[in-house]
Amino acid sequence: MTSNQVGASARRTRAVTRRDIELFTAISGDRNPVHYDEDLAARSRFGGIVVQGGVTSGLLNALVAEQLPGPGSVFLEVSWRFLAPVRPGDVLTATAVVTAVRDDKPVTTLATSITNQDDVLVLDGTAVVWRDPVVGAATSPITHPHAGSPAPTQEKIA
Template sequence: MTEPKDGWAGVVKGKPSVGQSAERSRMTRMADIVAFTEMTGDRNPVHYDRALAEKTPFGKLIVQGGVTTGILNAVVAEDLPGPGTVFLGVEWKFVKAVGVDETITGRVVVTSVRDDKPICRLETTIRDGEGDICLEGTATTFTMALEGLD
């Protein structure tokens, strides 16, 4: 009889547990908008024209969605599941726009873990400084073993 394969062997932080969570917070800045525009070309006026943005349903200058979701990249790659982790898929709903100079907190909670492969399913949220949900959804991640790649 063949022993079941441990898909998490060699993973830096090891196999996570269902219910385990991690979060990070940061303040958004105008410099984030500029950097994201340099990377993507997204020059939507709601990111740059304060007077126009204040007349929109958002009522404020907002950061690009990629700036908002970027905090989840950091949580997943640095904290949980940790180094070597990449997204395989995400399903996110943007619930509330994030403005410039707002503190956001990205949080992930492990909802399932495969034993045979280093794959997790995560519940993901981003909240603003008032605790309101700005983004909610799920993500599936894959974590590579990094030992021996030096």
């Protein structure tokens, strides 16, 4: 099944760390105390430190850009619900399933979700993705043999 067929799917798994919180803060400026202040976060409704939503949803960015639909893909629209907190040390698995493909444009609609190591659904929603035809063709397995290789399912950041 190719990435432009309804039913095609991909998964990507990654452990999140406190360093991810720091890196996201460096990019975004998000210094919300629920990400840093142990005591205050423990007293909040979250009951402890939580990872920024952008870190969580970022796993879907990698999945879409690297696997499904693949290189050259950009989000046109996303609708995500954040359903449960993600904490440093959680192992997240992002899943995307093609639900629709336009015939007139390189546009794909995906059902997207992220679960943690306990199979708790932490993010659920949809994404509409456009894939640049030039980049897609240039990175196909025919022109770039490694492009068709499965992407790593576990990414570790030191």
